[in-house]
Amino acid sequence: MTSIGFIGLGVMGAPMAANLVTAGFDVIGYNRSSGKVRQLVERGGRAAATVAEAVRGVDIVVTMLPDSPDVEAVVLGDGGVLANAAPGTLLIDASTIRPEVSRTIADAARARGLRALDAPVSGGEAGAIEGTLSVMVGGDAADFAAAQPVLNAVGSTVVHVGPAGAGQTVKAANQLIVAGNIELLAEALVFLSAHGVDLESAVEVLGGGLAGSTVIQRKAPGMLNRRFAPGFRVDLHHKDLGIVLDAARAAGVAVPLASHVADLVTSLRAQGGGPLDHSALLLQVERLSGRTNELDEEGEGA
Structure with missing residues (x-):
């Protein structure tokens, strides 16, 4: 079973993570407010107490966070994704952030032996609940192909639009x-x-x-x-x-x-x-x- 560390269980992230559980993925969720994590566990997911715990040893990491500084802190910061995920891990950032930040993250991930995609979504809360989001993906074509089973579980329109930053x-x-x-x-x-x-x-x-x-x-x-x-x-x-x-x-x-x-x-x-x-x-x-x-x-x- 493919394991996914999912970070950010807000209005969009919570239903996306739940849909991944429904699709048969092993989802380990982390959120700053623990109530959201408990809701994911009730849906069949697992809980993590820290970002490091959520991403350590998983196959894929998905982040769904409010803004560029949040993504930079979670991905690049001490105790973050790149410091704890294993080489070869695929990072899918579904947040909406500045394109240049996505390019910086892609470069930093590559330097540590990880792969990164920027994959922001559209469709609102209803689309997240229904699993019908539109997903626009930037990054390497081979990494996009590897991510498609995950992206297809949350979206009905999933398109690779170009290199890192293009999705944003x-x-x-x-x-x-x-x-x-x-x-x-x-x-x-x-x-x-x-x-x-x-x-x-x-x-x-x-x-x-x-x-x-x-x-x-x-x-x-x-x-x-x-x-x-x-x-x-x-x-x-x-x-x-x-x-x-x-x-x-x-x-x-x-x-x-x-x-x-x-x-x-x-x-x-x-x-x-x-x-x-x-x-x-x-x-x-x-x-x-x-x-x-x-x-x-x-x-x-x-």
Whole structure:
């Protein structure tokens, strides 16, 4: 049985690790909060008390962490993955981080005799639970082939997109498109509401035409019901759009709409919306339109 050390059992990591257990892998989980580890054990996984314990002697390590500094600390730091995993171990980083950090990690792994892939995912919490994530993978083609049984257990669209860092670059583009779609959906809903249109009927017909998208399918119901419990937090999308803008600047590429949406996300976050789902951009559009709705303590429209 292939053994997997899984580090990071958050909103995305926990269901991904559970799906790996269901697929027949021996999964050893580590998370800073032990409750998440206990939940994995209840699903048939095993518990590790430290990163070192999770990765020592396993075949594959999967990391799913919030940001670049977290991945650097867990992978490169003392007591981390590279210091404890055996030569030949395959590291799959499913986090969304800066492409240059993924390249640094790949170089450091190679220097220690390990293999590394950057394999960020898209599909949100629902996709993680369903095992239907889209996985964009950067790294060596042979390492990608070795990782496919693991990646196929968590995703339905798994594609090798190029060398180290390429997966993160594609994920940045994904986050730009998603943020733009959510913002336009929010603007459309406020526009329709101002004209007294039945929103559920409007969303139904829009979803069946050229305007239809996974964003409408996944996000419109929560927006209509004013439920903004996080499937993907504004804080994280703010971080991701920063990656987009930095990478675009480095390449000399103009991304005017990305800059505008990033400003709106930054503003929403500054007003206390960071812990909410990114579909809470609806609230920002309402404020800008003078149709303000206050938030209750649960992060839902009052």
